[in-house]
Amino acid sequence: MTTHLITGAGSGIGAVLAQRLLERGDDLVLLARSASRAAELAASYDGARTVVADLADPASVEGLDLPASLDSVVHAAGVVELGAVADLGVASWLEQLTVNLVAPAALTRVALPALRAARGTVVLVNSGAGLTAHPQWSAYAASKHGLKALADSLRTEEAEHGVRVSTVYPGRTATAMQEKVHAQEGKDYDAADWIDPGTVAATILHLLDVPRDATVPDITVRPNA
Structure with a gap:
């Protein structure tokens, strides 16, 4: 049985990925920002286990009770706030750098023994x-x-331990985040114009299932339009 730790399973790409992994019989550990959110995720994904940590506070991942073995950690959570350098305040910079970068680094470090x-x-x-x-x-x-x-x-550091590292670069994808981006840009939003979250989830599944004799370091997914 394979076990996956996923952030961002509450919506968008992470939600589709979690559902597909669950449907094929894999075990899931879903990160939730609060106990109430954990309860919602547990109700949505029957049989999934939840752990609580707030990615806006990366130190909260310390001491997470994770399985002894993890076949993957998928970092699908993120936040966005557009604005010119002349206009963005410190809070916007700190939130995006913290959630999108520092928290994945901290969580990966905590999960490395299980990944190894x-x-x-x-x-x-x-x-x-x-x-x-x-x-x-x-x-x-x-x-x-x-x-x-x-x-x-990380890819180079962990190669000796057999841990593979892949990055997915999706173009604009039809998620709640994309709808927010359009609102900030002052543009009309039509989900049909952009990549379906399931397409990106399928790409991630492919990366997880690549045979052990290879690593796919980077993969870009772009809308046709």
């Missing part, structure tokens, strides 16, 4: 903004560029 035991895979759901920074996207892109650096360093 299973020779597991770390999947970091990044963004096209992790490769190119456009106007209004400075803080979010900085957090995602940092996430790429984390993945690249």
Whole structure:
């Protein structure tokens, strides 16, 4: 039986991925930011286990009661706040850097003994903004560029332990986050214009199932439009 630790399972890509893993019989450990949120996730994913930590407070991941063996850790949670450098305050910078970069680093460190035991895979759901920074996207892109650096360093550091590290760079995907982005950009939102979350989830499943003789370091998923 394979076991996966997932952040961001409450919506979007993380929710679809969690459901598909559950449907194929895998064990899930879902990270929730509060006890009430944990109860909601447990009700949504029958048989899944929950652990509580707030990614806005990375120190809260210390001491998490994780399984002794983890086949994967999938970092699918994230936050976004657009704005010009001239306008973004310290709070916006800190929130995005904390949730999108510092928290994945802290959680991965805590999970490494279990990942090493299973020779597991770390999947970091990044963004096209992790490769190119456009106007209004400075803080979010900085957090995602940092996430790429984390993945690249971790991949080399953990190779001797058999831990694989993959980064997925989705383009605009039809999630609640994308709807928020459109609102901040002052644009109309139509989910049909963008990548279905299930497409990105299928890509992550592929990464988890790649035979042990190979690693896929990076994969980009772009909308056709």
